[in-house]
Amino acid sequence: MYKLSMRVTWVKNYNFDLCVYLSELQYFKSNNIRMKFQVNEKGYYGDFGGAWIPEMMYTNIEELKRRYLEIIESVEFKNEFEQLLKDYVGRPSPLYFAARLSEHYGSKIFLKREDLNHTGSHKLNNTIGQILLAQKLGKTRIIAETGAGQHGVATATVCALKGIKCVVYMGALDVSRQAPNVKKMKMLGADVVPVHSGNKTLKDATNEAMRDWINNPEDTHYIIGSVVGPHPYPDMVARFQSVISAEMKKQLRAQTGNELPTRILACVGGGSNAAGAFYHFLDDEKVELIGVEAAGKGVDTGETAATLTVGTPGVLHASKTMLMQNSDGQITEPYSISAGLDYPGIGPLHAHLHKTGRAKYLAATDEEVLKSVLLLTQKEGIIPALESAHALAALDKIKMNPDDVNVINLSGSGNKDMETYLNYFGY
Ligand SMILES: *Cc1c(COP(=O)(O)O)cnc(C)c1O
Secondary structure, eight states, X not given: OHHHHHHHHHHXXXXXXXXXXXXXXXXXXXXXXXXXXXXXXXXXXXXXXXXXOOGGGHHHHHHHHHHHHHHHTSHHHHHHHHHHIIIIIOOSOOEEEOHHHHHHHTSEEEEXXXXXXXXXXXXXXHHHXXXXXXXXXXXXXXXXXXXXXXXXXXXXXXXXXXXXXXXXXXXXXXXXXXXXXXXXXXXXXXXXXXXXXXXXXXXXXXXXXXXXXXXXXXTEEEEOOSSOSSTTHHHHHHHHHTHXXXXXXXXXXXXXXXXXXXXEEEEOSSSHHHHHHHGGGTTOTTSEEEEEEEEETOTTSSXXXXXXXXXXXXXXXXXXXXXXXXXXXXXXXXXXXXXXXXXXXXXHHHHHHHHHTSEEEEEEEHHHHHHHHHHHXXXXXXXXXXXXXXXXXXXXXXXOOTTOEEEEEEOBBGGGGXXXXXXXXXX
């Protein structure tokens, strides 16, 4: 655009200085519009992000930063990625018009069925992308952290698919409350390492995985499970998950005649399913974006994981973001009934979307979430994951008009949560 305006300037013999100035303004403007919600070359989303890594992790991160875009933008990578998404994951996932739920709320509600993916959640979109990347980087060993066990299963699955050694770090408390997923990972051939430090949950597992990576920089790739951690992970994971919103656009156009919905709702732990569901709508500012965090027992009770509601800026897991901490900068232990949202931080993209007001963030309590689980189960015959039900619970907190098109990203299936459901509902 810059060059073009200059040429036009000469031909038409306008005031040269003024036109260059205007075209520069326009250049920055168009650049800003495109880049406003994307990571910059330094790895920042506005004030958040970056790579706040110890010296010893520099080599690992530099290699990834230097090569990730060239690899994932290559035709060869794209072909392999898309083929596996289609034939192995089972994409595209349906966009389902939930008629009885819509009737209940008096507004049109669509569900993006990530629960129907192989392994039961959106997590496989990312691990497929990262295992292909690891292979292109020549890595022969994979490490991962996991909370609910869903990311661990998704990682162990792609390692089995490609015949690559896999070590999964998991908080000891999560190991005990997610036994079926632990057994699945082992059956898939992964080593599951219980982590006994801290709260024995996801944060502690992540610390342990980072320690492992520092000690094994040559042969190991670390598959992070959400849009968190040092640059380039938040951007890389968001790109892999963005297939969700790319499909949504096409499906909405086919089903409603308009590729833009009124609003999109997604639950937010680290924020990867929400990032994927928002991605291709970020610049369409008419589309309302709503992230839903885990309020736990209530945002004022101290037993919560609602990072954006109670958090303040700080650095966690090598990224500057919003996090739950006390006045000394000590991390506050998060709480949620759903292990997948039990994280004291949030991806830097969401901290930025929150700060700029591009997305709105609500919080749903355990009790509200369990009510929504039962509602979806009995209105639509779909048992959602506890995490995904946070997005559903937000429908009770917003104003909707009858003609609104609401899309809920149904991030995962309730299979892994059956024990919790049976205990709570008493069937
Ligand atoms: C892991 C998980 C989440 C939370 O992770 P995000 O990165 O915030 O998407 C949400 N839903 C399900 C089903 C999960 O397994």
